[in-house]
Amino acid sequence: MAEDKHEAAVDAWIALARAQRVAMARVEARLKEAGLPSLSWYDALWELEKAGEAGLRPYALEEALLFEQYNLSRLAERMCKAGLIERRACPEDRRGQILHISAEGRALRQRMWAVYEQAIEEAVGCRLTAEEAETLSGLLKKLT
Amino acid sequence: MAEDKHEAAVDAWIALARAQRVAMARVEARLKEAGLPSLSWYDALWELEKAGEAGLRPYALEEALLFEQYNLSRLAERMCKAGLIERRACPEDRRGQILHISAEGRALRQRMWAVYEQAIEEAVGCRLTAEEAETLSGLLKKLT
DNA sequence: GGAACTTTAATGCAGTTGCATCTATATTGG
DNA sequence: CCAATATAGATGCAACTGCATTAAAGTTCC
Secondary structure, eight states, rough: SSSSSHHHHHHHHHHHHHHHOOOOOHHHHHHHHHTOOOHHHHHHHHHHHHHHGOBBBHHHHHHHOOOOOHHHHHHHHHHHTTTSSSEESSSOTTTTTEEEEEEHHHHHHHHHHHHHHHHHHHHHHGOOOHHHHHHHHHHTTTOO | SSSSSSHHHHHHHHHHHHHHHHHHHHHHHHHHHHHHHHOHHHHHHHHOOOOOGGBHHHHHHHHHTTTHHHHHHHHHHHHHHHTTTEEEEESSOTTTTTEEEEEHHHHHHHHHHHHHHHHHHHHHHGEEEEEHHHHHHHHTTTTO
């Protein structure tokens, strides 16, 4: 197939960009059909749910989600407004705040997961064997 | 690792989303450092260069790039303004137009490729063997 | 202790994207 | 031929993103 190493890398790059866009579009479309918010909301809710009572500082959530600072600041604002998360003052650092998921947030995440899980199955699960999926994960993780 | 097939698919999905974002950010950063436009411009230029004298109808370019119609309409507008492509009337269909790359467009694509190629090597080539890269491409293509 | 610097988070502004709609031309069916 | 429908592409508006900057609090080093 690819004649040399570099060409193989270029092929992989192109395949990566395409596959991600196609798969992402499929999954986002399912969420939208169901009248649910987009994946970045899900990701934030999930990180905050995992963080539990302790909550998460915005900068920690930024790192987890690979979000830009200003981007997360505004996402948090919108999600607060929607009642899905809460901002609490941070006692140790008065510049900061701690984000917590609300009961509504937990409920929404659960509803989203039902759709999301199904969509991942359609976009990935149906197209790969278990072994292929594991190989794929392993190779992709080498890129990060 | 993953206990069942679905879990393996979910792992692969997460790894795909992360790897693509990380790799894409690295490559885009290289282009920006070099004062060059973003990848969507490159992709459009490359498709039009491959199309040669015949050019491409906007809807064909949309499909090739997985762009939304309005998105491509505006990309074409900006690239025209920048002198990189030309819009010509389409003789067979007076609703339509045909997009052509200009000499400046070809020159820019070439300059971008020098940086882009190097960036792909950094983001993908350095991290995988040739065989791994080919395996990765193969698995990713099964998703599209 | 205090000046210089760093970190946390917000925000004004401009550029980009998504959604819905619109215009113009082409095609189809009676 | 004409009405109904479909397709190609553009655009107004709202939401989102990136960039640069700002404000406020923390840290460092003398």
